[in-house]
Amino acid sequence: MKEPIEQVKRIVILGGGSAGWLSAALIAAEHKEGLQVTLLESPDVPAIGVGEGTWPTMRDTLRKIGISETELVRQCEATFKQGSKFIGWVTGQADDCYDHPFVLPQGYTEANLVAPWLERHRETPFAELLSFQPHLCARGLAPKQAATPEYAAVANYGYHFDAVKFGHFLRRHCIDKLGVKHVQDHMVGINSAANGDIASLQTKAHGALAGELFIDCSGMPSLLLGQHFGVEWLSQQDVLFNDSALAVQLPYAEPHSPIASQTLSTAQSSGWIWDIGLQTRRGIGYVYSSRHISDPDAELELRAYLAKSGSSDASLLPRKISFKPGYRAQFWHKNCVAIGLSAGFIEPLEASALALVELSAALVSEEMPATRELMEIAARRFNDAFSYRWARVIDFLKLHYVLSRRTDSAYWREQAASTPPRLQELLAQWQQRPPSRHDFHRIEEMFPSASYHYVLYGMGFKPAAPATMRRSEAADNTQAAEGYYREAARLSAKMAAALPSHRDLIEHIKLHGLHRI
Secondary structure, three states: OOOOOOEOOEEEEEOOHHHHHHHHHHHHHHOOOOOEEEEEEOOOOOOOOOOOEOOOHHHHHHHHOOOOHHHHHHHOOOEEEOEEEEEOOOOOOOOOEEEEEOOOOOOOOOOOOHHHHHHHOOOOOHHHHHOOHHHHHHOOEOOOOOOOOOOOOOOOOEEEOOHHHHHHHHHHHHHHHOOOEEEEOOEEEEEEOOOOOEEEEEEOOOOEEEOOEEEEOOOOOOHHHHHHOOOOEEEOOOOOOOOEEEEEEEEOOOOOOOOOOOEEEEEEOOEEEEEEEOOOEEEEEEEEOOOOOOHHHHHHHHHHHHHHOOOOOOOOOOEEEEOOOEEEOOOEEOOEEEOHHHOEEOOOHHHHHHHHHHHHHHHHHHOOOOEHHHHHHHHHHHHHHHHHHHHHHHHHHHHHHHOOOOOOOHHHHHHHOOOOHHHHHHHHHHOOOOOOHHHOOOOOOOOOHHHHHHHHHHOOOOOOOOOOOOHHHHHHHHHHHHHHHHHHHHHHHHHHHHOOEHHHHHHHHHHHOOOOO
16 A cells, blocks of 8 residues: 655744744745744854845845835845945955946947957946946945835845844744744754654754754754754865954944945955945954964954044954855755755855845745655755855855955965866856856856956956957947947936935935835
8 A cells, every 4th residue: 555645734944043034934925825834943042143235136035025125124224235346356455446236237248348348448447337336336325216116226236234133023024924933942852754854853842843844044053954964064165265254343433424335345364354334333344264364363454444444442342253164965855955054154255145045945935845755856956956056156256266466465375276177167268258148057047147247357357369250240349339338327427316325215214114016
């Protein structure tokens, strides 16, 4: 007689924070009737609380789960992020900076924009010539107007927010609006089924929490996938060296100080400093390699940066965060899938951590297997997708380092000498032609080819002489490109005249809110 088919009806998530509650929200919102989502959260495990930047994808995620953008701004210290500015990464000199905005270059895919730029406009930074968004950020402007509805944009944007407040905000929404069952208790054991699956999580006060699918959001300890199942950790420290961070929160000098709408990433001797503008404070931290600099010396560099920002407050005590750059060999094993830090972590450059959480939770929700038998198929698809995505994150982050011309420390010299093989191949191809969609063929790439354009040419990448066009084709291409350069300048002027300051928009939303579509 055939064994009865085991239906997937109960999802148990271990761990809260942004990863746990985003996963709970996306699954509960999409499967309102068929699934019961339970989240087990220890009352004694604090959130790390420094994942303060997102990609524009977060707008669709929050809209999908029914979050009000107005309430996000009011309750999570949220501000708008329009990209990143990199300072000191190329040479370390005073004029060394470039932008990676969230909008595509004007005319992208319509013409070869790189060749005419190199030939005629090399003195103008690539992003500033091709995109209006760096000019908005330089003027401290918001990416939308007060009359623009929630989640709509004049210029593409993501968010900066207080990660701890964001986790609490999601928790309230999941419990009050999405029917997620919240259990605050300690896990004291894991009960296994006969086939090796997890049958239930044993808690101190609530007994056994049974389920058919378990999501490990327990953070760096990876209690289910890593410790219980022993899934291998693939270290990436030989490629990306950073394994430590010192983080502080710096209040604004004045209540109405301007709010930056970019993440500022400033290179240091052995890493880089993030600087994120929230409503009442800045989140600042030094990410560095402990092999190249000691904690006390890293703190001295961080304090020197703070002093340049006008703060010499000795009472600001940086919080040390240690991490191992890498990811799991599998992310879904048996009836357990890891999301967030339990799956992996590289470093906060380009804010990929929360984007990977979004993509992971969305794929679990969309591919939710109806039965245990179908789970094997979902697991193979999930593992294939995220092995590819983690590798592409590493390629893209490493691109920022290998193109640097800094030789002032062993850190920068060694970074330039350790390039992953696939990235080496791409760089060789890009000597002959700009990055294109053919280099990134999957539907949901982690970083589009336009992002590679911004970093490559922002870092001063100089291609060899490209394949020659016929004279008429080259002339037509140059004429088209020049039109797109002028269009970017026209849009910059038009938007600068129409958009409010970032601070003014935030204050308007706090007082009056945004219109909901």
